[in-house]
Amino acid sequence: MTRNNHPMGQPTPLVEMEHATVRFGTTLALDDVALRLYPGEVHSLMGENGAGKSTLIKALTGALRLDAGTLTIDGTAMRFATPYDAQRHGISAVYQEINLLPNLSVAENIRLGREHRSHGLISPRRMEREAAVVLSELGLSVDPHSPLGSHPVAVQQLVAIARAISTDVRVLVLDEPTSSLDSDEVAELFRVIRDLKERGVAILFISHFLDQVYEISDRITVLRDGALVGEYLPTDLLRIELMQKMLGHDAPELLSRPRPASAAVPAEPYLKGRGVTSSLGICDADVDLAEGEVLGVAGLLGSGRTALARALTGIDALDRGELSIDGRPVRFASPRAAMKHRVAYSSENRRTEGIVGDLSVLDNITLALQAQRGVFRKIPPARQRELAASWAEALRIRPSDLDRPVRTLSGGNQQKVMLARLLALSPRVLVLDEPTRGIDVGAKVEVQNLVADLATNGLSVVFISAELEEVLRVSDRVAVLRDERVVDTLESATLTVDAVLALVASPETTEEGE
Amino acid sequence: MTAIIKHRLFWPASALVVLITVNMLANASFARITVRDGHLYGALIDILRQSAPLMLVALGMTLVIATRGIDLSVGAIMAVSGAVALTIIDGSEDPGGFGTIMIAILVALLVSLVLGAWNGFLVSVLGIQPIIATLVLMLAGRGTALLITSGEITTVVSAPFKQIASGYLVILPVAFFIWVAAVVVVGVVERRTALGMLTEAVGINPEASRLAGVRSRGIIWTAYIASGVLAGVAGIIYSSNTMAADANSAGYLIELYAILAVVLGGTSLMGGKFSIAGTVIGVLIVQTLESTILFLGVAPAKSPVFFALVVIFVVLVQSPRVHRWGRSVFGSSRTSSAPDEDAEKKEVAA
Structure with missing residues (x-):
């Protein structure tokens, strides 16, 4: 385990996780992992799907409890029971899939749960004023009164960040914040991130865009198969080395x-x-x-x-x-x-226009073919299983259990299920x-x-x-x-x-x- | 053992068993079944017979709920169907004739089908919210039934028609066979064709289903038509039981009991995955509870409160959140919750 000493010489980390371990049944999702976050740094967490990134974030933000190991904030050992608990200690997260309420206004989404009340009543105007302040800090020209759902995904993403910023955030976790942003918006986001950094916020940044990781990060922690590979300075780590550390093998095909x-x-x-x-x-x-x-x-x-x-x-x-x-x-x-x-199409919005989350992998793979055949010509169950199994095999869908609800698969595997669904049509x-x-x-x-x-x-x-x-x-x-x-x-x-x-x-x- | 507890029907089935046990403990005669004239009689047999209208309505409701919809008009459709059937029999020369009864039933079911199709049209073609779309017929349907019966309670005498609700086939009630047949037909159609899977797909993610080429309009429409026809059958059984077309009380509030039964059976109001077997158990729970009230001699003034209390209890017993809470209070540490995506062994590309 190679770990560099911290370069800036800041004495105490804001967040320190030691020997963090999380088990799901017999699977070790997180195995003796260490993570240190210093105030005013952007720290990238890298790893493949299944490497333990989400589990680590969940443990940090109180969505999940550690089975072993410690979480220390400012030198005090913590055990967060809920995400709300973590938020009160200044730890907020913005997830890849936006968890906001599209029917409510931008302002309501930013201030929800923390509305200012007078005599038990919410003042919408005050709420909009407060939201407008946060939005202008982000350089976003969005009408706080407009419904969130009326904006493109990119704007919604920035609103989600605005929501996190509007709390007194000390640690901000950004899980794939740029996956739906174009380059201008990414630049805008990075400006905001640097601004927060100035203010001493520690940022845990997760992205699969290597360019962005190298552009913004002060340090990089790499996880693989639930274990810590190491902590590195971006200047010391070539991209190809980073990929190899994430994948665990040489990756000539990447080039x-x-x-x-x-x-x-x-x-x-x-x-x-x-x-x-x-x-x-x-x-x-x-x-x-x-x-x-x-x-x-x-x-x-x-x-x-x-x-x-x-x-x-x-x-x-x-x-x-x-x-x-x-x-x-x-x-x-x-x-x-x-x-x-x-002629078959697969949508960019995997969750809302792609997968049918509660249905099994098998049903998701056979869905389009079955729809083509119509209600009455049901594909015989044995044939369905054969078909789904062969596509799952060919596309290496993991886990290979066809009866799992597809929503429990990782993003990459959901994408493969989508492809399998279309390929089953022999397009x-x-x-x-x-x-x-x-x-x-x-x-x-x-x-x-x-x-x-x-x-x-x-x-x-x-x-x-x-x-x-x-x-x-x-x-x-x-x-x-x-x-x-x-x-x-x-x-x-x-x-x-x-x-x-x-x-x-x-x-x-x-x-x-x- | 855990496989049994994890089964989605474990808690509904347990609730039903507990309910029946309580009744038996309170009064041993609850479980007594006697044979008279080659027919079975007893409280349990009564439950099987009396649950027919609710069973049929709840069956249709299950399909509609699976599409993310709801059908509030089923009670009104029951009233219309009963009114149509009895009015035809009442106006005929030969109220006891087989032909008359067949025509009465067929016309009543046809009218129910049209009403169901109307609901389906509003929801799937015009895109009106299901609760509003079916509210229209919920209100207008009873009005129509009143018009058909000219505002009177039409009583008829037709011994063969009465057999539908009260008669016996071999040793069990006819009404029981009707609902069993409906359950079997719906179950076979949903699971032996692709209708069940496609209905769930549409209920879970309508847009993804459309992009996958599913004809969601037709599927949603089918659910409302099925709900209408099944409510029509329920209306015939109900009117055969009373032999009076009472537009005001036929199927009164049955839509809410049906929704309750569907939910008790484990189908989510959010749509998607549904369970026919669950609905059957849900209906039997509701019907057994109705009988319990009679059997334990709960005073009429207290019975709604009693009913509500038991329903709350049954719902709590089934709630996953209460289960988690129970586990944390009674010792056992965090059980292996559903592993999330990170827990899965990821095979690294070789």
Whole structure:
């Protein structure tokens, strides 16, 4: 166990966990882990899904009790019974899945449970004033009176952070706070994080974006399989070393392209879209997708990435434009109709539009196929199990117990279940919207390699991601979107991230509408 | 042993057993079953017979609740169905004729189906909140039943029709066979076709289901139609029992008892996973409790309070939170709670 001495020479840690151990039945979720947080530092907690990050956070924030080990705050041993207990001691957490109330206003969400009362009554105006102060500190121009649900996920995320900040926070846990933010918003968030750091807040930062981890962290703690790998300074640790420590083995595949750039794209596209327009945010998009091709889609949040995907797959109706498959014109009135033509879509919102949480892994995998067959032609139970088991095996879904509710799986495995559901339809075209969002590096590489394998076997894939590196790695060509239009479509073999960024960001650097 | 306790029906079934035991201890004759003219009689047999209307209504309610909905109109549909059937029999030349009764039943069920379809239309096509959509018919339905009976309590004499509620088939009541048949039909349709799984999917996550290509509109519609038809059958049994079309009291408050039975049976009002067997047990709990009140001779003025107290007790006994609380008070340390995602052995990509 290598542990560096703390560099800054601050004498006492704000938070110190020693020998932290948590058991679930016979499984050791956390095994003798140590964590130290100093005031005014950003500390990244790294590890694959299942490494014990969530368990550690839960133990720190009072959502879970340690079976062994100690938690010391400011030199005093603590045992938090509830998250509320932890909050009173200045420890707050913002989770990846936003736990706020969409029907209530922004102000109510920020102040909820801590409203100022006079004579037992809440003053909405005072609440909105207080919320406005917090929001302006965050540099967010949001009407505190507006319902939270009316804002994009990115804004909701920042509101969740505003809520945490509005308590007298000393330790702020940010669990994947950037997974739904675009680069401007990330910059904004980082400004806020640095500001909090100035104020002496200790920040525990969890993200699967290595760039961000390296940009913001003062120190990095790595966990693997519930155990501590070590605590490092980002300056001492190369990225590839960090990945190896997280994965526990050399990871050459992290660097290579999953498959060679296809020699030549066939002349006649399999799926062709001309002037695809939907009122939900895509305008006059031309799309050509050849058999066995991966078409990456790059663009900022709101550039029309998701709108394009939904327009291609029958989820949103087309206002204008045509689609054709193999030269024959098609019209998709519903996702169901698109699936009949073996065009399938997986949503970026895994929890709300993807998995059916309470149903088993098995039911989730067979759902789309069963829906296609209709109510009466039930897939025989034995066949269902065979089918689900073979996909679970092929995609390495863990745990392999098919009868577990899918919500108990990790994000990466839920994503694989989503893929399995679509693959069970034997699709010809897969449209994957952020298939690697919020999942760890290992699972991400698996999903990327899977996409490459599928394409090699003749499947056509539209691959949408906010991460340009990933888009370039997986795709044969990249369609760049800006302001709800396709700006250009380029061969990705010759592309660099910077070149795509330039296209994505600024209208001046490219000739438009040629 | 723990497998039995963990079974979702363990607590509802225990509640039912306790309820029956208490009755037997209070009065041994509760469990007595006698044979007369080749028919079984006794308090337990009465429960099986009398639970028929609630059972049918609760069965439909289970399906509707599974879609995240609720059907408040079932009592009113019962009233309409009974009014239609009895009015037809009353107006016919031959009130005891087999043909007359068949027509009465068929028309009543057809009307119920239309009413259920109306509910389904409001909810699945127009997207009206289920509680409001079915409230419309809850209020209007009784009005319609009053119009059909011209505001009077139509009494009819038709010996064969009376057999539906009071008669025996071989040794057990006809009404019992009717609800058993309904349970079997619904159970088979839900589990032997994909309807059950798709209904749960729609109830748990409607948008994800739509994106997966599920025809959620049709599935929700089907649930309300089934609820309507089953309420219609309940209405026929009820009117056969009273032989009077009473638009005001037929199925009065039965929607609430049905919801209670569904919840007692372990189906969540949040929709999704449902249990037909659970609902059957839930209905038997409610019906046994009704009988208990009679059997223990609880004064009518006290019976609603008694009923409520027992229901609170049964609900508490089933509550997972109370179980946790009980465990922490009575010693045993933290039991292995459901392992979260971090607890799973993660296989590192080789």
